[in-house]
Amino acid sequence: QQSPLKVAVTGAAGQIGYNLLFRLVSGALAGDRPVELRLLEIEPALKSLEGVVMELDDCAFPTLAGVEIGSDAEKVFDGVNLALLVGARPRGPGMERGDLLEANGAIFTAQGKALNAVAADDVRIGVTGNPANTNALIAMRNAPDVPASRFSALTRLDHNRAIAQVASKVGVPVTEVSRMTIWGNHSSTQYPDLFHARVGDRSAAEAVGDDAWIVDDFIPTVAKRGAAIIEARGSSSAASAASATIDAARDWLFGTGSPGREDDWVSMAVASPGAYGVPEGLISSFPVRCTDGDWEIVEGLDLNDLSRERIDASVAELVEERDAVQALGLI
Ligand code: NAI
Secondary structure (H helix, E strand, O other), X not given: OOOOEEEEEEOOOOXXXXXXXXXXXXXXXXXXXXXXXXXEOOHHHHXXXXXXXXXXXXXXXXXXXXXXXXXXXXXXXXXXXXXXXXXXXXXXXXXXXXXXXXXXXXXXXXXXXXXXXXXXXXXXXXXXXXOHHHHHHHHHHOOOOOOHHHEEEOOHHHXXXXXXHHHHHHOOOHHHEEXXXXXXXXXXXXXXXXXXXXXXXXXXXXXXXXXXXXXXXXXXXXXXXXXXXXXXXXXXXOHHHHHHHHHHHHHHHHOOOEOOEOOOOEEXXXXXXXXXXXXXOOEEEEEXXXXXXXXXXXXXXXXXXXXXXXXXHHHHHHHHHXXXXXXXXXX
16 A cells, blocks of 8 residues: 555635545546645635535545645645645735735745645645746745745646647647647746647647737637636636646656657746746746656757747746745745
8 A cells, every 4th residue: 555645735625626626536646546635724714624525525535545624834734745735815806916916925935934844855836826936936935945846836727728729729639739838927928839839740830820820819818718717607717727736746746748748748837947048046837847756847949039029028027026026025
């Protein structure tokens, strides 16, 4: 019997949490390896979380090795191998951007410190809660004993959205689309790159054969998909965000690529080592391959003028966010 993988989820009583927990323990993350859940919520949401735990029990998942809940990060994060930081403060009415950064800053400084103090030595930390890149930066900078490479922000949902859009445009199954990249910030400035993506063994840009569609349709559709879902559903994407959170964690822990496509890559926002002109230490999305729990940026891709311009614009936004949280004393 393998030892359980200890997985923390924050904001576990929220909408993404409700779509995430059941799949995390039913094999989508770690196959038949048992998973122990550590669920963090704010005090007022603990009662609702107890209801979710009752439902988890009622599924009688053979791979669920235990569930603990609480509102004290140092207790909940104790010994965790994976922390999925989903809970964040949404932008309320009348809230300025600075207020939002400050409210989230309080959450992610505290959680970074708690992870630093009590997580397992091999911990990996994935941030889904928005603004994801900057929240990950804050947590990372508040956890000086955890290697910076263990922090990542989620751009896998954008990545998956981009794959789905291209597959539909070209009229192929999503499995034909590979080497997709989201560059930059998980925001409307993100840049989904079709010039290195592939459809079968052709360049995706060539397979699409319509540069105007890429600029006027594809890029804005992917970047504004979250808003389109809010408009249609009345609340923000939850099941797809949970699914992407699992995809990202599974590939990080157990490796990217699939049989016959070992050299495929995925998008993850990680601490830049200075690659592709992105300032060192900024949490920005790149093409990455993962092996045995470590990611590596795919190097050496040529960037055309459009790509360079779009990446620079998104990175400039990340620099602004970093400067704002620095000015607030959060990092
Ligand atoms: P939600 O509002 O339904 O749930 C958030 C939960 O977090 C709530 O239950 C709340 O009590 C909890 N929470 C707040 N502060 C907390 C703290 N300090 N510690 C622990 N829990 C805390 O929101 P939803 O829909 O589940 O989304 C969660 C986050 O994910 C949001 O920030 C959203 O913007 C973001 N998101 C990110 C995506 C991405 O692709 N990176 C995609 C979709 C959503």
